[in-house]
Amino acid sequence: MFAVMKTGGKQYKVASGDVLRVEKLAADAGETVQFNDVLMIGSTVGAPFVEGAGVQAEVIDQIKGEKTINFVRRRRKHSSKRTKGHRQQLTLVRVTELLESGADKSGVKAAVGAGSVSSAAMAAAAPAAAAKPEKKAAAPKAKKAEAKADDALAGQKPGNLLDAARDGKPDDLKKIGGVGPKLEKLLHENGVFHFDQIAAWGPEEVDYMDDKLSFKGRIARDNWIDQASKYAAEKE
Numbered sequence: 001m002f003a004v005m006k007t008g009g010k011q012y013k014v015a016s017g018d019v020l021r022v023e024k025l026a027a028d029a030g031e032t033v034q035f036n037d038v039l040m041i042g043s044t045v046g047a048p049f050v051e052g053a054g055v056q057a058e059v060i061d062q063i064k065g066e067k068t069i070n071f072v073r074r075r076r077k078h079s080s081k082r083t084k085g086h087r088q089q090l091t092l093v094r095v096t097e098l099l100e101s102g103a104d105k106s107g108v109k110a111a112v113g114a115g116s117v118s119s120a121a122m123a124a125a126a127p128a129a130a131a132k133p134e135k136k137a138a139a140p141k142a143k144k145a146e147a148k149a150d151d152a153l154a155g156q157k158p159g160n161l162l163d164a165a166r167d168g169k170p171d172d173l174k175k176i177g178g179v180g181p182k183l184e185k186l187l188h189e190n191g192v193f194h195f196d197q198i199a200a201w202g203p204e205e206v207d208y209m210d211d212k213l214s215f216k217g218r219i220a221r222d223n224w225i226d227q228a229s230k231y232a233a234e235k236e
Contacts, residue, residue: 003041003098005055008113011039014055014095024089024114027059032096033111034103041100054103057093057111065090070220076229084203086217089114155207160200161191171195175231178222186213195235198228 002015008023027033038053039046046053065088072082099106165171170193173184190212192198201209206219219225 001042001098003053003055004039005035006037006039007035007111014098016095016098018095019060020057020093020095021063021065021090022093023091024062025059025091025093026112026114027091027109029059029061031059032108033057033059033093034106034108035111036103038103041098044100050100052099052101052104054099054106054108055095056097056099056103056106056108057095060092060094063090063092064088070217072220072223072225074226074229076233082203084220086220088216155209155211156204157208158197158201158205160197162193162197163191165193171231171235173198176222176224176227178218178224195228195232198224199232201225 002013004011004013006012007025010023012020012022014020025033033056035055035057036049036053038050038055039048041050041053041055044050044053067085067087070084070086072084074080165188170188173179173187173192173195174181176195176198179187187193190209192209201219206225210217210219
């Protein structure tokens with residue numbers, strides 16, 4: 001018997017014993033996780049997913065994919081060149097069991113992508129501990145935790161992030177290839193409202209925003225810097 005499951009935006013045809021490389025999961029080596037987005041299992045086809053079905057797998061290791069090289073050349077104004085390497089973070093798993101039903105009651109930890117889950121969501125998904133009354137001084141602690149999280153990110157935080165758009169008129173960031181309404185909103189929440197902000201980022205600042213927004217190399221792949229430079233120049 002085989003199943004078709006979905007994780008990390010990709011579909012995989014799997015059978016018991018198969019070893020897969022999937023987008024990085026929030027799990028440690030030796031843990032058992034369960035993929036609940038099953039499109040097909042045996043002769044049952046989902047609409048789009050099969051209710052109650054699941055694919056359980058053992059996490060073997062957290063690894064990195066093959067290195068890719070990205071070359072960026074800016075022809076306008078600065079005429080700069082930049083070469084950057086990237087290795088995608090992956091999780092190596094071994095499929096242990098295919099469940100046609102009852103997966104929702106198995107009690108096995110759900111397989112969640114490491115780049116798409118916040119610490120708050122992880123805490124909410126964890127077994128409930130004894131509830132503690134909230135303290136009024138929780139806000140400063142939250143700020144300290146956020147500062148520590150920023151320190152743990154790669155690269156350097158851009159110095160041109162804003163609290164609000166200039167004159168209350170943000171640029172239409174959706175003009176940049178790959179940026180939709182949801183991603184534009186996320187950029188606004190992180191202080192990015194204008195093309196010239198993105199155009200001014202260097203390699204270290206791109207690395208920071210990749211980690212901050214869980215883009216995993218998307219800024220370089222879609223040439224955001226070149227596109228933003230073009231649109232910023234058109235505004236001048």
